[in-house]
Amino acid sequence: MAKLIGKKKINVAIFASGRGSNLFALIKYSLKKNSKIKINLIVSDNNKSKALRYARNFKIPLLIVNYSTRSTAEKKILKKIKYQKIELICLAGFMKILSKYFIKEFKHPILNIHPSLLPKYKGLKTHERALMNKEKFTGCTVHFVNSKIDDGKIILQKRVKINAKDNVKTLNKKVLNEEHKIYPKAVTKILFNY
C-alpha cells in the first residue's frame, strides 16, 4: 500500500455476500470529510446481496462474480482490482474463502470483521456457541486476513457483555452495532500505522 502521507485517499474494495450492514457502515465512513478512503469497488458473489443496492445508490463500481470455479472468479476479481487501483480490501460478510494465490497476488492488506473475540469462536454460529458455553462476554474483531480462516493479526476488538436474558437475536444486534463502529476505526488505525 502506498504511503498515506501526501496522498488524498486510498482506494478500497469491499467484498460482501449478504445483508451488507458493515458495507454500509464503511460507505458512510468513506463519505465523511476527514476519511482517508474512497470505496472504489464492491465485489459480491451473490446477486441477491444488498451490496448491489448500495453500489447502485452510492454509484460505486460493482463486480458480481460467479464463484462456481474459485480460481476463475479470483482472476476476474484481481483484474478488476488492478483496474480500479485498489490498495485495501475489506471483507464484510464475504462468504467465500480467499486462496493463498489471491492473497499473494494482491500484495496489499486485506481486512476482515468477525463476530467474536478471536481467537475464540472462529467460523460460523459464534453467538450460539458463546451462549452455549455460558460466556460472560462476546464481541467482535477486525483482523488482517491470511490463508487460514478467521486468523491473522488482530487490529481491533470490542467486548460486549452477555446478559442472562440475551439470546442469539439480541446478541447479534448488540455485536453488529459495535461492528459498525470498530470497522471504520480499524481501517483508520491501519492507514495511519502503515
Ligand code: GRF
Ligand atoms: C457480520 O456479523 C460480520 O462480522 C461477519 O458477517 C456478518 C456480516 O454482516 N463476518 P453484514 O452483511 O455486514 O450485515
